[in-house]
Amino acid sequence: MIKSYWHTGFVVRDIDRAIAFYRDGLGLHLIGTKDVEGKPISNLVGYEKAFLKEAFFSIEPGKKTSDSNILALIEYASPRTSKAMSSERNYVAAAHIAFFVDDVDAAYERLLAHGAIKLNPPAEVVEGQKSCYIQDPDGNWIELVQLSS
Numbered sequence: 001m002i003k004s005y006w007h008t009g010f011v012v013r014d015i016d017r018a019i020a021f022y023r024d025g026l027g028l029h030l031i032g033t034k035d036v037e038g039k040p041i042s043n044l045v046g047y048e049k050a051f052l053k054e055a056f057f058s059i060e061p062g063k064k065t066s067d068s069n070i071l072a073l074i075e076y077a078s079p080r081t082s083k084a085m086s087s088e089r090n091y092v093a094a095a096h097i098a099f100f101v102d103d104v105d106a107a108y109e110r111l112l113a114h115g116a117i118k119l120n121p122p123a124e125v126v127e128g129q130k131s132c133y134i135q136d137p138d139g140n141w142i143e144l145v146q147l148s149s
Contacts, residue, residue: 004068005068005069006068006070007056007068007069007070007071007072008070008071008072008097009071009072009073009074010071010072010073010074010097010136010138010140011074011075011076011138011140012073012074012075012136012137012138012140013075013137013138014075015033015053015054015055015073015074015075017115017137018055018073018075018136018137018138019033019055019073020114021111021114021115021116021136021137022055022057022071022073022136023057024114025110025111025113025114025115025116026099026107026111026142028057028058028059028071029057029058029059029060029061029062029063030055030056030057031056031057031058031063031064031065031070032055032056032065033053033054033055033056034053034054035051035052035053035054035077036050036051036052036054037049037050037051037052037078047076047078047079049078049079050076050078050079051076051077051078052074052075052076052077053074053075053077054072054073054074054075055072055073056070056071056072056073057070057071057072057073058070058071059099071097084138084139085139087117087135087139094141095140095141096133096140096141096142096143097140097141097142097143098142098143098144098145099142099143099144099145100145100146100147101144101145101146102146103146104122104130104131104132104144104145104146105121105122105130107144108121108122108132108134108144111134111142111144112134115136115137116134116135116136116137116142117134117135117136117137117139118134118135119132119133119134119135120132120133122144122146128147128148129145129146129147129148130145130146130148131143131144131145131146132144
């Protein structure tokens with residue numbers, strides 16, 4: 001029934017700040033941005049008069065928003081909310097996205113410099129794998145993983 005994996009979506013407070021974090025901090029390639037409003041998107045997300053600002057990223061340059069393995073960032077310009085999910089990793093419905101990196105320590109430090117929220121520094125989790133969890137400025141969880149060669 002399923003044909004392929006398309007994207008992961010994170011809700012953010014400020015799309016411009018989130019774009020800078022994922023592009024400049026994490027090094028993802030910005031595919032594009034768009035604003036979406038009207039009855040079709042309102043029906044999809046279940047909010048009347050919904051207005052969303054979206055940004056799409058890939059690991060590789062040259063991808064399109066219709067390609068697979070895309071990260072979608074979504075700012076709900078309307079309706080606005082100040083509510084945030086719990087920052088606890090063990091809550092039901094808590095989610096994260098994981099990326100393989102060449103140097104987990106350098107990636108960790110670069111993301112902290114771009115506004116990431118730290119949990120713990122990178123550590124060897126199992127033999128040959130050094131990892132850490134970190135949050136983007138909006139509290140979305142990111143796992144960084146470095147595998148030994």
